[in-house]
Amino acid sequence: MSNEEPTTEARTSAPDRSSATTSVDAGEETSDRAAEPDRTIVEARNIDVWYDEDQALRDVSMEVPEKKVTAMIGPSGCGKSTFLRCINRMNDLVDAARVEGELLLGSKNVYDADVDPIALRRRVGIVFQKPNPFPKSIYDNVAYGLEIQDVEGGHDAIVERSLERAALWEEVEDRLEESGLELSGGQQQRLCIARAIATDPEVLLMDEPASALDPIATNQIEDLIEDLAEEYTVIIVTHNMQQAARISDKTAVFLTGGELVEFDDTRQVFESPQSQRVEDYITGKFG
Amino acid sequence: MPSRVISPAGSARHLASIAIVFLDVLPPLVWLGYVLALALPLAASVAIERVDRQLPFLARFGLLAALLVASLLFVPGVVTSMPTVPTGSIIVAVTLGGPIAAIVGRFAAGRLENRRTGLAVGGGSFLAVLGAAFLGSSVGLAALPATILTSVSLVPAAAYVLVVAIDRPGRRIGLLLPAVVFGGALLGAVVVDAMNFAGPNSWIDWGFLTGVHNSSSAAAAGFYPVIGGSIILMVIVAVLAFPLGVGTAVYLEEYAPDNRFTRIIDVNISNLAGVPSVVYGLLGLGLFITYLGESPGTALVGGATLGLLILPIVIISAREAIRSVPDSMRQASYGMGATRWQTVKNVVLPEAFPGILTGTILAIGRAIGETAPLVVVGLPSVIYSLPTDLSSSVGAMPMQIYAWASLYAGPGFYNSAVPAGVVVLLVVLLAMNSVAIALRNRYQREN
Numbered sequence: 001m002s003n004e005e006p007t008t009e010a011r012t013s014a015p016d017r018s019s020a021t022t023s024v025d026a027g028e029e030t031s032d033r034a035a036e037p038d039r040t041i042v043e044a045r046n047i048d049v050w051y052d053e054d055q056a057l058r059d060v061s062m063e064v065p066e067k068k069v070t071a072m073i074g075p076s077g078c079g080k081s082t083f084l085r086c087i088n089r090m091n092d093l094v095d096a097a098r099v100e101g102e103l104l105l106g107s108k109n110v111y112d113a114d115v116d117p118i119a120l121r122r123r124v125g126i127v128f129q130k131p132n133p134f135p136k137s138i139y140d141n142v143a144y145g146l147e148i149q150d151v152e153g154g155h156d157a158i159v160e161r162s163l164e165r166a167a168l169w170e171e172v173e174d175r176l177e178e179s180g181l182e183l184s185g186g187q188q189q190r191l192c193i194a195r196a197i198a199t200d201p202e203v204l205l206m207d208e209p210a211s212a213l214d215p216i217a218t219n220q221i222e223d224l225i226e227d228l229a230e231e232y233t234v235i236i237v238t239h240n241m242q243q244a245a246r247i248s249d250k251t252a253v254f255l256t257g258g259e260l261v262e263f264d265d266t267r268q269v270f271e272s273p274q275s276q277r278v279e280d281y282i283t284g285k286f287g
Numbered sequence: 288m289p290s291r292v293i294s295p296a297g298s299a300r301h302l303a304s305i306a307i308v309f310l311d312v313l314p315p316l317v318w319l320g321y322v323l324a325l326a327l328p329l330a331a332s333v334a335i336e337r338v339d340r341q342l343p344f345l346a347r348f349g350l351l352a353a354l355l356v357a358s359l360l361f362v363p364g365v366v367t368s369m370p371t372v373p374t375g376s377i378i379v380a381v382t383l384g385g386p387i388a389a390i391v392g393r394f395a396a397g398r399l400e401n402r403r404t405g406l407a408v409g410g411g412s413f414l415a416v417l418g419a420a421f422l423g424s425s426v427g428l429a430a431l432p433a434t435i436l437t438s439v440s441l442v443p444a445a446a447y448v449l450v451v452a453i454d455r456p457g458r459r460i461g462l463l464l465p466a467v468v469f470g471g472a473l474l475g476a477v478v479v480d481a482m483n484f485a486g487p488n489s490w491i492d493w494g495f496l497t498g499v500h501n502s503s504s505a506a507a508a509g510f511y512p513v514i515g516g517s518i519i520l521m522v523i524v525a526v527l528a529f530p531l532g533v534g535t536a537v538y539l540e541e542y543a544p545d546n547r548f549t550r551i552i553d554v555n556i557s558n559l560a561g562v563p564s565v566v567y568g569l570l571g572l573g574l575f576i577t578y579l580g581e582s583p584g585t586a587l588v589g590g591a592t593l594g595l596l597i598l599p600i601v602i603i604s605a606r607e608a609i610r611s612v613p614d615s616m617r618q619a620s621y622g623m624g625a626t627r628w629q630t631v632k633n634v635v636l637p638e639a640f641p642g643i644l645t646g647t648i649l650a651i652g653r654a655i656g657e658t659a660p661l662v663v664v665g666l667p668s669v670i671y672s673l674p675t676d677l678s679s680s681v682g683a684m685p686m687q688i689y690a691w692a693s694l695y696a697g698p699g700f701y702n703s704a705v706p707a708g709v710v711v712l713l714v715v716l717l718a719m720n721s722v723a724i725a726l727r728n729r730y731q732r733e734n
Contacts, residue, residue, distance in 0.1 A: 093621060095545060122624030132615035134634060145623045148633070195623065 038065035041233050042087055042203060047101035049082050049091065049258070056082045057258040060101075064203075064250070069225060069234045071244035071266065074254030075281070080237045083254070084205050087235065088124035089117040105203070122149060125196035129208040131188035133180030133195070138163075138172050141180040141191055145199035158198055165231075166194035167224050186217025193224065197232065204228060206236040210243065222247050241282060245270050253278045315375035315431070320363030322382045327362060328355040376420035376430035384416030384438035391446040398450050408449065412442045490707035499671045500687065505699030508691070510708055515673040516586075516682040517655055517715070523590025523677075524597065524654050529647055531594075532601030536643075539602075540609040541631050560599035567596040568663025576664065583665030586674045586681040592660050597650040604646020608639040641730035648723035652716050658685040668694060684712045 042064040049057040057079045064070045072080040082091065089110060091097040102109045110120050122145070133141050140147075142162050143155040151158075159176075163169040168190040172183070180191050189209060196204060206225070210218040225247050228234055238244050244251050245266060252263040255277055262269055262278045273279045332351050335342065366372075373381075392409020396402050416438045423433025444465075452459050498509020543549045571592030575581045581588050612635050620630040636643075661683055668690035670682035688708040691700040 088622070090618070090622060093618075118624050118626050120624075121622060126622040128615065128618060128622070130615060132613075132619045134616060134619065135638060144620075144625075144633070148620075148623060148625045148629045192619070195619075199623070 038068065040064065041066040041106065042235070043104040044083070044086075045102040045104070047083070047086060047099065047103060049079070049086060049100075050098045051094070052096045055258060057086075060258070060260045062252055062260060062263045064233065064235055066233050067229060067231070068249040069229045069236060069247050070250045070252065071248035072235070072237045072252045072254060073239070073241055073244045075256055076239075078254040078256055079258035080252075080254045081207055082258070083260075084126075084207055084235060084237050087203065087205055088121045088126055090121075090126065092117050122199060123201055124203045124205060125199065125201035126205040127189070127192050127196050127207065127209045130212050131185055131192055133183070133188050133191050135179060135181055137177045138180050138183070138191060139176040142194050142198050144195060149199060151199075162194040162198040163191075165197055165228070166190045167220065167227075168194055184217070186213050186220060189213060189217070189221060190224065193221075193228075197228070201232070203233045203235065206234065208237050208239060211239055218243075241270075253281065255281065315378040316367050316372055317363060319373075319378045319382060320366035321359075323366060324358040324362035325355075327358040374420075374430065376423065376434045377417075379431060379434045380416045380420040380438065384413055384420075384434065384442070387438050387442060388412035388416065391443055395446060395450050398454050404453075408446055412446060415442055415445075490703040491710060495704075495707055496711070500669050500690075502669070502695060505691075505695075505697075505702075505704045508700070508704045510684070510687065510711055512670050512672055513682040513684045513687040514711065514715075516670065517684045519586055519674060519681060520590045520593060520683055521651050521655055523586060524594045525647070525651055527591060527594035528598050528601050528650070532598050532647070533605050533643055535598075535602045536605035536609055537631055537636070540606055541627060541635065556599050556602055560603055563659075564596055564657050565659040565663060567592060568660030570595060571660060571664045582678065584667055584680045585678045587677040588664050589661055589666050589681055589683065592664050593654040593657060596657060596660060597654045600650040600653065601647050604650065605639070605643045608642025608646065609635055611642065612638040641727045644730075645723045645727045648719055648726070652719045652723075655683075655716060655719070656685055656712065658683075658689050661686055662689075684708060684715070688712065 040063040044060050044062050047057055047060040048055065060079075060083060072083065074080050085091045086099055086103055087105070087110070091099060099111060101111075103111055105120070105124065108115065110117075134144060136144070139159055142159045146155045146158060160169060160173075163172060168187060171187060172178075172191075180188065183191060189212075193204075193209070209225075210221045213221065222243060225234055225236065229249075236244075236248065248266045250264065251266040251269040253261050253269060253273075253275075255261045261275050262273055264274070269278065270282060273282060328351055331354050332347075335347055335350070372378075388409045391412045392405045394405075395408035396405020399405065416434060419437035419441075420430055420434040423430040423437075448462055448465075452462065495508070495510055496514070497511050498507065499512055500509065501507040539549065539552065571588060572583075575588045575591055576583050616634050616638065617630055620634045625633070666683060666686050667680050668682075668686050670680060670687075674681040688705055691704045691708065
């Protein structure tokens with residue numbers, strides 16, 4: 001499930017962003033995806049976020065490996081969703097939000113003045129907590145990103161492929177013209193995932209994608225996330241620690257006050273956390 | 288045919304009047320002749336089908352065609368020259384009431400899935416029509432109209448009500464509305480008769496709707512130029528106020544930052560919606576006529592003034608509609624990398640459109656009844672033609688009513704032209720509001 005690699009400190013200050021920042025001990029691989037070395041795709045360096053006078057994130061630094069599932073867990077209000085929204089600059093839409101520090105996608109700081117947040121969001125897809133398909137047909141929902149990016153030519157093939165990758169094609173292939181709102185909650189969420197991957201983003205952000213769904217739909221979404229990680233970098237915020245343990249390769253634990261307390265391989269975090277506070281949180285003593 | 292007889296018949300009264308007009312042109316006996324002339328070949332074709340299925344198609348076709356031509360040539364003549372003929376009402380009862388009773392019976396049998404009830408409904412219908420033919424004259428109706436009314440409108444309506452009441456017990460409450468309308472109309476007619484009122488003498492007739500003002504005779508006065516004028520004004524108002532109002536609303540809701548300046552604008556717009564209309568008239572006078580040098584009373588000046596009047600209302604209702612679009616939709620669109628404008632165009636406006644449309648039509652409904660601003664910007668109170676372009680004079684319905692009630696005040700205009708004009712104005716207003724509601728419901732269903 002996770003790579004048996006040397007512990008990477010959460011507060012890494014290593015500025016080395018070469019293709020293999022984290023070393024891998026290939027001899028102890030257990031995961032089927034672990035053959036390739038981890039390449040960092042998203043790197044946060046000393047991110048602080050304020051909403052007016054309230055500080056939501058404090059000095060967060062972490063490196064997210066490419067084509068892995070990185071989970072962020074923590075109690076409510078700990079800033080994990082805020083961090084997620086920093087990555088594609090959705091926080092820009094909140095007037096009161098202010099972000100300091102560097103957030104590198106590839107090697108470019110997305111908060112540089114010359115970065116267009118619109119273009120950034122086309123490279124970093126997002127799926128929200130509550131399924132929010134547009135009140136359009138299923139087809140138009142998936143094709144939305146292609147429409148707004150003026151992708152030339154027919155969208156049929158891309159729509160079909162995206163729905164297939166989101167494990168929804170077989171359920172909707174006969175009714176692509178029906179409204180996306182007529183699907184069940186779990187189907188709507190998979191539709192939103194299909195919509196997000198139709199434009200082939202480099203990173204897929206998921207903000208508690210299964211918390212509004214029943215256990216069966218949750219299960220489907222989890223399977224889907226694991227499949228998606230073969231092609232995409234998935235960063236998922238979740239309340240559900242079992243979910244994080246099941247599907248993620250790396251886990252970041254945020255605790256109250258907006259601090260990133262621990263960031264490591266998922267197994268490491270859950271089996272032998274470095275910090276007492278994290279252990280207390282994981283074992284249910286607080287949070 | 289006195290119109291009072293038809294009016295209580297409710298739902299199918301148009302059908303009934305068409306049928307009655309039809310029989311005015313075509314006397315019952317001639318009608319009977321043709322019905323029989325058509326029934327004969329029909330019966331023959333059924334008979335052939337039953338008796339001999341081996342007959343080649345061509346022979347059957349030739350036989351029936353010959354029979355049809357022959358019966359059309361001879362039967363009507365024979366029927367009309369018969370020495371003794373049934374009365375017109377009996378003829379209609381059998382030829383019109385019979386088929387309708389059959390249709391109604393089949394409908395009932397199909398809906399209730401019960402042959403015997405269907406037979407009973409059909410038989411009852413036929414008996415009702417026959418009863419109307421015999422008894423019509425004794426309740427104050429001529430026998431012929433009574434028969435036609437019963438067969439075309441009463442019987443189908445009653446049968447439908449009955450079938451629905453039996454078939455869908457849960458929906459019986461829905462029958463209350465037509466019952467109230469129908470019963471109310473009937474009650475009104477009875478009361479008018481019992482109290483011996485003069486019958487209603489409508490002033491809204493074709494002449495009123497198509498004629499022009501006549502200062503000497505209220506009876507000859509017409510409303511046409513101002514109906515057209517009001518509609519033209521409303522089109523101008525819509526063209527000016529809709530894009531500007533919706534654009535403002537979109538800017539304020541989706542683009543404008545939340546700062547002191549926009550808050551001042553917010554408060555201003557809310558206050559402007561409450562400013563008396565005559566003040567807008569003064570604004571129009573000052574802005575368009577004095578400052579911009581337009582001539583008073585033109586279609587453009589009138590429309591633009593009314594447009595200013597409803598602009599705040601359009602903005603407020605459009606903002607309300609835009610605000611009701613769930614934020615998750617915008618988030619989804621922005622998250623896909625849409626620009627603000629793409630989000631507005633593809634997500635926000637389609638969602639908010641029914642609300643925007645409803646608010647705009649209701650606002651235009653307010654503009655159509657406004658008089659004061661039009662007086663101030665100098666619209667003529669009497670006008671004899673429609674405007675030919677934007678810079679020619681235009682009339683408006685409330686202006687004409689105002690003129691009749693003031694300049695030409697007298698019993699004739701007071702008692703006839705003014706109420707007739709008001710009714711037309713209200714009908715136009717209600718029609719616009721109905722359109723607004725219908726549009727809203729349609730778009731809501733589509734989503």
